[in-house]
Amino acid sequence: MATLVVGGAVANKYLNGGEAWVRLSWIRGFQRLGCRVVFLEQIEPAACVDEKGAPAPFERSATRAYFDRVMEDFGLAGSASLVLGDGDATSGLSYADVLDLAGEAALLVNISGNVHDPEVTRRVRKRVYVDLDPGFTQIWHVSGNPGARLEGHDMYFTVGENIGTGHSTIPTGGLDWRPCPPPVVLEDWPVATSTARSFTTVGAWRGAFGPLEHDGRTYGLKVHEFRKVIELPRRATGANFEIALDIHPGDAADRDALLANGWLLTDPRAAVPGPLEFRRYVQASGAEFSVAQGVYVDTDSGWFSDRTVRYLASGKPALVQDTGFSRNYPVGDGLVPFSNLDEAVEGAHRIVADYERHAVAARALAEERFDSDRVLARFLEQTLD
DSSP, rough: OOOOEEEOOOOOGTTOOOHHHHHHHHHHHHTTTEEEEEEEEEEEEOOOOOOTBBBBBBOOOHHHHHHHHHHHTTTTTGEEEETTTTTEEEESSSHHHHHHHHHHEEEEEEEEEOOOOOHHHHSOOOEEEESSSHHHHHHHHHHTTTGGGGGOOOOOEOTTTTTTTSOOOOOOOOEEEEEOEEEEGGGGSOOOOOOOOEEEEEEEOOOOOEEETTTEEOOOHHHHHHHHHHTHHSSSSSSSSEEEOOOOGGGHHHHHHHHHHTOEEEOOOSSSSSHHHHHHHHHTTTEEOOOOHHHHHHHOOOOOOOHHHHHHHHHOEEEEEOGGGTTTTTOOOSEEEESSSHHHHHHHHHHTTTHHHHHHHHHIIIIIIHHHHHHHHHHHHHHHO
């Protein structure tokens, strides 16, 4: 039984239930395959906050409490550690235990490069980087921005499945990027039947990163893509559109425009603060509608959303902006791509008109292409010596 260290952000994504599921799916998927999994997260003092978002000591921070709660809810309390800085303090496994387990590990599966402590990384037999933000990661790397933390890894995987194929304009930076779709543990996401025709999604209006520049071109954010389809609720009759939206008060004009065009908005910190609430929100929906970050779209990256995978697994059709994923997955039934407002309107009408067929196709696609048993078995075949 291989021992794996999975590195990733949960406390650093405080009150973001969808982000927690990304890491949980890798952990639980590996466990299903018989691996012993240790989850490790590094957090800096500046990221430790209280319930109101004010700075707080690590020991009394809401971020630490959130980490502890998620680990407890998913039976990981004895196999996880939140490490402050480079081992200054921990929650869960002690730093000494982390180092011992790293020495036993066949792999560090480092999601977005969260784990960078050299005392940990040098002990692991092989270090594998998993990229969730194609375009940002690679462009930062080639521009000399250390934020991607790509150095020191032996292999590189990405959910931008077109990178390096000739279809995407994202630079490889001389690295061999291997495609890896987002895994979902199907038993965690059973089919949830619904008669609702509500299209929902969860997201941040601007996201964590600013606009990206490369080779004289500026790539926009999700906000810029949403503005292109802001009229959708008024034009797609017979459906409701809701976003659990993190939007800054400074974007009040955009918020007013969304409401004026018929979008329903809810506070994600109330609706989806943890993974259990996130699952309830998705499974109570009728379908997903979402746009993507501009860089994912404009570079034909092939990026596919882990959130969309959970909608599909739940038997919820997905109407989502094409990032080039239509090159890689069957589309039209269950998964409906769009590239402009007219296509989004037509796709919404198609899903509503034949909802049951699209719902069945959504789950079938999740089983065929995103089942963690298949995705992570292939991953281990490529990474384990």
